[in-house]
Amino acid sequence: MEERQVEFRNVSFRYQEDMPWVLKNVNFTIGPDEWVAIIGHNGSGKSTIAKLMNGLLFPQEGEVYVGGTKVNADTVWDVRKQVGMVFQNPDNQFVGTTVRDDVAFGMENHGMPRDLMVNRIQQSLKAVRMEEFERHEPHRLSGGQKQRIAIAGVLAVSPEFIILDEATAMLDPKGRKEIMQTVSDVQQERDLSLITITHDLQEVTMASRVIVMNGGEIWMEGSPRDVFSKKDHLTEIGLDTPFVSKMADHLKKEGVRLSREPLNHQELLEDLCISRSTM
Numbered sequence: 001m002e003e004r005q006v007e008f009r010n011v012s013f014r015y016q017e018d019m020p021w022v023l024k025n026v027n028f029t030i031g032p033d034e035w036v037a038i039i040g041h042n043g044s045g046k047s048t049i050a051k052l053m054n055g056l057l058f059p060q061e062g063e064v065y066v067g068g069t070k071v072n073a074d075t076v077w078d079v080r081k082q083v084g085m086v087f088q089n090p091d092n093q094f095v096g097t098t099v100r101d102d103v104a105f106g107m108e109n110h111g112m113p114r115d116l117m118v119n120r121i122q123q124s125l126k127a128v129r130m131e132e133f134e135r136h137e138p139h140r141l142s143g144g145q146k147q148r149i150a151i152a153g154v155l156a157v158s159p160e161f162i163i164l165d166e167a168t169a170m171l172d173p174k175g176r177k178e179i180m181q182t183v184s185d186v187q188q189e190r191d192l193s194l195i196t197i198t199h200d201l202q203e204v205t206m207a208s209r210v211i212v213m214n215g216g217e218i219w220m221e222g223s224p225r226d227v228f229s230k231k232d233h234l235t236e237i238g239l240d241t242p243f244v245s246k247m248a249d250h251l252k253k254e255g256v257r258l259s260r261e262p263l264n265h266q267e268l269l270e271d272l273c274i275s276r277s278t279m
């Protein structure tokens with residue numbers, strides 16, 4: 001098995017024996033350097049997948065492997081070193097009185113030596129462009145800055161996989177954009193695999209692959225372009241498509257020829273220019 005991957009093998013999960021299954025026979029693999037977005041309606045099982053990935057939960061059926069190691073009670077601490085998680089509400093993720101303490105918290109939990117920690121704190125804060133905030137009090141920061149600190153704390157442990165579970169949901173559009181740009185830069189610089197759980201369709205277009213969940217099962221899977229071009233399949237389960245994708249549909253109905261499913265305004269504009277120049 002590939003060392004640097006997360007694999008779900010026939011995974012089924014329910015929170016209690018007398019409750020319905022929340023995940024049903026889920027299979028997927030996330031490889032090195034991939035950016036996978038998991039989307040789906042409320043309650044479709046996305047956060048449960050995230051929690052199974054870093055051993056906050058264990059499956060009743062099937063297996064979860066992280067970096068070739070089966071996730072169970074014996075391996076969970078090792079697994080958590082490899083899989084960092086950032087949640088929706090940054091305020092719930094702060095424990096220290098300074099930014100520095102917060103970034104150090106995960107490393108302390110994993111028993112890292114102190115001299116290594118000092119370096120890592122600085123490197124991680126630099127990666128999220130917050131180095132000048134090291135001595136600040138976390139509760140005085142903006143929502144976007146707090147999320148960056150949470151990401152720095154995860155980076156400091158040097159994971160191979162980072163899961164962002166609706167990590168931008170509480171931010172304004174500018175804050176979202178900044179966080180996603182930071183995450184995208186960090187992913188490329190550090191060769192990480194990224195898993196983003198989101199309802200933000202613009203965020204989804206940044207991923208290399210999308211997994212669509214429906215009722216605890218994988219409904220469809222593919223590149224953002226593939227997934228968003230199958231609009232009927234998405235609307236069947238009540239999911240929306242990005243604005244630019246809808247716009248493209250209207251234009252096609254008006255007879256405008258487009259060469260591909262556009263993922264952003266730039267791509268749509270390029271196609272429109274080509275189509276105009278060939279008229």
Ligand SMILES: Nc1ncnc2c1ncn2[C@@H]1O[C@H](COP(=O)(O)OP(=O)(O)OP(=O)(O)O)[C@@H](O)[C@H]1O
Pocket residue numbers: 015022040041042043044045046047048049
């Ligand atoms: N701790 C829990 N105990 C019992 N049931 C739970 C628990 N957490 C989640 N569930 C149930 O499991 C199902 C899947 O929840 P999950 O949080 O994985 O969905 P989600 O796709 O992340 O939803 P959302 O988009 O609303 O965050 C839901 O029906 C939810 O009610």
